[in-house]
Amino acid sequence: MQPVIRIRDLTKTYAGGFEALKSVDLDIDKGEIFGLLGPNGAGKTTMINIVCGIVTKTSGTVTVNGYDNDTEYRKTRGRIGLVPQELPTETFETPYNACRFSRGLFGKPPRPDHIEKVLKSLSLWDKKDTKIMMLSGGMKRRVLIAKALSHEPDILFLDEPTAGVDVELRQDMWNAVQTLRESGVTVILTTHYIEEAEQLADRIGVINHGEVIVVEETNRLMRELGKKELVLHLASPIEAIPSGLHGYHLELGAGGSELTYHYDTKSEHTGITALLGALHEAGIRFNDLHTSQSSLEEIFVGLVNKER
Amino acid sequence: MNWYAVKAIYRTEMARMMRTVVQSIVAPVLSTSLYFVIFGAAIGSRITEIDGVSYGAFIVPGLIMLSIMTESISNSSFAIYFPKFSGTIFELLSAPVSWVEVVLGYVGAAATKSVIIGGIILATASFFVEINVAHPLIMVLFLVLISVSFSLFGFILGIWADGWEKLTIVPILVIMPLTFLGGTFYSISMLPEFWQKLSLFNPIVYLISGFRWAFYENADVAIGLSLGMVIGFLAICLGVVRWIFKTGYRLRA
Numbered sequence: 001m002q003p004v005i006r007i008r009d010l011t012k013t014y015a016g017g018f019e020a021l022k023s024v025d026l027d028i029d030k031g032e033i034f035g036l037l038g039p040n041g042a043g044k045t046t047m048i049n050i051v052c053g054i055v056t057k058t059s060g061t062v063t064v065n066g067y068d069n070d071t072e073y074r075k076t077r078g079r080i081g082l083v084p085q086e087l088p089t090e091t092f093e094t095p096y097n098a099c100r101f102s103r104g105l106f107g108k109p110p111r112p113d114h115i116e117k118v119l120k121s122l123s124l125w126d127k128k129d130t131k132i133m134m135l136s137g138g139m140k141r142r143v144l145i146a147k148a149l150s151h152e153p154d155i156l157f158l159d160e161p162t163a164g165v166d167v168e169l170r171q172d173m174w175n176a177v178q179t180l181r182e183s184g185v186t187v188i189l190t191t192h193y194i195e196e197a198e199q200l201a202d203r204i205g206v207i208n209h210g211e212v213i214v215v216e217e218t219n220r221l222m223r224e225l226g227k228k229e230l231v232l233h234l235a236s237p238i239e240a241i242p243s244g245l246h247g248y249h250l251e252l253g254a255g256g257s258e259l260t261y262h263y264d265t266k267s268e269h270t271g272i273t274a275l276l277g278a279l280h281e282a283g284i285r286f287n288d289l290h291t292s293q294s295s296l297e298e299i300f301v302g303l304v305n306k307e308r
Numbered sequence: 309m310n311w312y313a314v315k316a317i318y319r320t321e322m323a324r325m326m327r328t329v330v331q332s333i334v335a336p337v338l339s340t341s342l343y344f345v346i347f348g349a350a351i352g353s354r355i356t357e358i359d360g361v362s363y364g365a366f367i368v369p370g371l372i373m374l375s376i377m378t379e380s381i382s383n384s385s386f387a388i389y390f391p392k393f394s395g396t397i398f399e400l401l402s403a404p405v406s407w408v409e410v411v412l413g414y415v416g417a418a419a420t421k422s423v424i425i426g427g428i429i430l431a432t433a434s435f436f437v438e439i440n441v442a443h444p445l446i447m448v449l450f451l452v453l454i455s456v457s458f459s460l461f462g463f464i465l466g467i468w469a470d471g472w473e474k475l476t477i478v479p480i481l482v483i484m485p486l487t488f489l490g491g492t493f494y495s496i497s498m499l500p501e502f503w504q505k506l507s508l509f510n511p512i513v514y515l516i517s518g519f520r521w522a523f524y525e526n527a528d529v530a531i532g533l534s535l536g537m538v539i540g541f542l543a544i545c546l547g548v549v550r551w552i553f554k555t556g557y558r559l560r561a
Contacts, residue, residue, distance in 0.1 A: 014561060052402040055561045074310070078404040088395030092327065097320070104316025105403045147399070 002066060003027035004155060004186050005051060010060035012046050012210075020046040022210040024060070028155075028188060033181050035201030035218070036190040043210040044190040045085060048157050052082050064155065078107055081153030085160040085190075087140045089132045095119060095143045096128040099150040106151035118149045121176065138169045145176070156180060158189040162196060174200060198222055223266065228291050230261040230272065235285040242282045248275050259284075313405045317413025321387055325421050332383070333425060336375045340429045343371050344436045347493060358495050359526040364437035369520040370492030372429050373454065376422040377487060377512075380458035381479050384418035385466035389475055392467070392559075401560060407553035411546075415459045422455035440523065446531070447522035453538045454515055460545035467558050486512045491520075496528045511537055 005028040012021040021043045028034050036044050049055035051062050053073055062069040064076035090098050099115045119125045122142040127135060132143055141161070148156060158177070162170045177187055177200055191197055197204050198218060205215040214221075237256035248271065251260040259279075263270040279286070325332050348364035355363040391397035400410065433439060441447050469475040490512030496504050507513050508529070518534025521527035527534070552559065 049398075049561075053560075054398050054401045056556050074404040074406075076404075077402055080402065082398070082402050084395075084398055086395055088398060090396055091394065092324070093320075097323070101316045101320050102399060104312040104319075105399065105405065107310040107312050107404055109312060 001030065004030040004065060005188075006061075006063045007047070007051070008061045010047070010050065010062060011058045012043075012050060012055065013058045020210050021050075021057075024207075024210070024212050026205060026212055026215065028186060029203075031181065031184055031186055032202045033177065033187045033189070033200050035197030035204040036188060036207060037192065037194065037197050037204055038190075038207040039192060042207045044207055045159055046210075047207070048082070048159055048188070048190065052080055052157065053077050074107075078151075079154045081148030081151065081156045083141075083144050083148045083156070083158045083161060085163065087137060087144065089140050089143055091131070091133040093132055094129050095124050095132060095135075095146060098132065098143060099146050102147040103150045106153075108151045114152065115146075115150050118146050121179075122146050123172070138165050141165060141169070145173075149180075153185065155186045155188070158187065160190055160192075162191070162193070170196075223264075227262060227264050228293055230263065230275075230289060230291045232259040232261070232279070232286045233257065233288040234259065235287050238284065242284070244282055245275075245278055248278070259286075310403075310405050310409050313403060313409045314412045314416070317410065318417045321414060321417030322420065324387075325383075325417070332379075332421060333428065336379055336425050337428050337432055340371050340375055341432055341436075343367070344433060348436050358498070359524070361524050361526070362437065365439055366495075366520075366524070367493055368430070368433045368437065368439055369523050370516050371433070372426050372451075373512075373516050373519055374487050374492050375429055376426045376451065376455050377458045377483060378479060379425050380418055380422040380455050381462035381465065381483060383421055384415055384459040384462035385469065385475055387414050387418060388463055388466035389469055397559070407550055410553070411460070411463070411549055415456060415463055418459035418462065419452070419455040422459065423451055426451050426455070442525045443522045447519065450515070450519045450522055450534075450538065453542060454519070457538060457542040457545055460542065460549060464545060464548050464552065467552055470558070483512075486510050487516075491516045491528060495526075511541065514538070 005026070007024055007026040010021055010024040010026075011019075013019050024043070024047060026047075036047070038044050046055060050057045051064070051069060053069060053076075062076075064079060067075040069076040090101075093101070096115065096119065099118065100110070103110070103115065116125065119128055122145060124139070124142050124146055127139060132140060135143065145158075145161075158173075161173050161177075165173070174196075177189070180187055187200075189196075189200065201218050203215060204218050204221050206213050234257045238252070239256055241250050241252055241259070248261055252258070253260060261272075261275055263272060344364065344367075347367055352363040352367075357363065358366045388397075391400065430439070465478050466475065469478075489507065490510050491507070496507045496513060496517075499507065514529055514534045514537035517528040518531055518538065521531045521534065551557070
């Protein structure tokens with residue numbers, strides 16, 4: 001099946017010389033929810049803005065439904081809805097008029113019933129004639145979503161949709177995304193909350209320093225996320241790991257005074273009890289211990305290494 | 309062509325104008341009326357006729373020009389600067405529209421407003437002085453062409469400006485002096501020869517002269533030349549806007 005968005009060798013260097021994207025390749029499949037994960041400044045928004053036509057690319061190609069987003073931009077942009085990260089709203093307009101404007105701008109004939117449906121689904125109908133500047137931040141975000149949906153896009157970009165929103169709105173937003181997917185809309189959402197991507201996305205792409213470092217099905221990525229490590233601070237340094245402990249794949253660090261053990265919280269046996277017993281038998285004593293979740297970065301690096 | 313987009317932009321812009329009706333229409337009409345009171349009645353009564361036209365009537369075309377130029381520029385520059393400033397321009401940039409639809413929507417609305425203001429000022433002026441329009445069609449043609457040209461110019465200014473100061477500095481430092489020195493309140497034939505020659509480098513002289521010709525058939529420069537200058541200015545502005553959208557200058561990072 002042809003991907004709905006196909007990005008090849010996409011690069012972007014801003015006027016100041018900042019390399020926001022370094023040769024990005026990415027395919028988004030029709031009808032999926034794709035989570036684009038990465039820290040701030042990783043290049044998520046730049047990539048979205050290039051696909052939508054807000055930022056000009058330095059090189060590479062982007063096709064949407066098989067059409068080039070530069071030369072056939074009318075065919076590509078008309079299909080895409082974008083909810084940006086910030087909340088730029090038409091201060092003096094009302095939600096209803098703002099939606100009507102968006103629909104017209106994207107070349108769609110008037111359909112008041114559709115706008116009514118969208119506003120109702122986002123609990124905005126009773127505010128439809130209130131000036132946007134009178135609305136709360138959460139409501140403004142809803143208005144932006146309503147605007148993007150008012151022109152019936154096949155592809156919806158949600159750039160950090162739940163950054164700084166309350167729990168209730170977050171749940172509403174997640175429900176809205178699910179409903180959209182059921183109606184066949186492809187959704188691409190960026191986030192730096194791993195939990196959000198886990199809840200919603202079919203696939204997750206991880207981007208960092210302008211490079212897509214991994215694209216993986218969410219389930220598989222989450223298995224990696226179940227991994228934790230146990231660090232033991234030894235009472236006295238050892239030179240080598242005793243042979244009886246080889247089965248545990250321990251790492252010796254910090255000049256022989258730290259032992260690290262990796263385990264999977266989601267497996268039936270973590271092996272921690274056995275390891276501690278084995279350490280006792282080997283006569284290794286420790287002052288302290290702590291466990292930690294593998295950081296996102298570690299998981300991503302691990303995944304990348306595995307793929308190579 | 310995405311006509312729905314043109315309609316959406318035009319409609320929103322006209323609605324904005326109605327929201328600010330005092331600032332948009334009452335203010336220019338009031339200020340023009342003051343000009344009439346001061347220059348037409350108070351001072352004008354002591355000034356002899358110019359080319360057979362009473363001074364009060366003589367300044368009418370210039371005053372209309374003054375208003376529609378400043379209103380066109382401020383209206384369309386603000387229309388595009390504000391979305392840039394607030395960030396809502398993202399939607400325009402991501403929409404399936406070319407520069408043609410954007411210009412028809414924004415510049416069309418700004419020019420419409422200017423033409424309306426021009427009409428209101430003309431009507432207001434007729435309460436103060438007797439006005440004859442010798443060539444109504446030419447008068448309307450000039451009114452429309454100049455409204456469109458200066459709205460385009462304002463649109464370019466709004467895209468170029470990266471701060472509120474720049475938005476106001478060009479109308480005040482460039483357009484206002486050129487308009488006042490362009491024969492709004494006098495015929496350049498009244499000037500010493502050197503200043504007459506120098507005035508011919510001021511493009512606004514041609515616009516006011518042509519517009520005045522449509523009223524009283526007296527002009528500082530030939531009507532054909534005036535029309536040519538207006539069309540030339542319009543063409544240059546169109547070219548610049550097209551270039552801006554093609555390159556993304558100050559619009560797309």
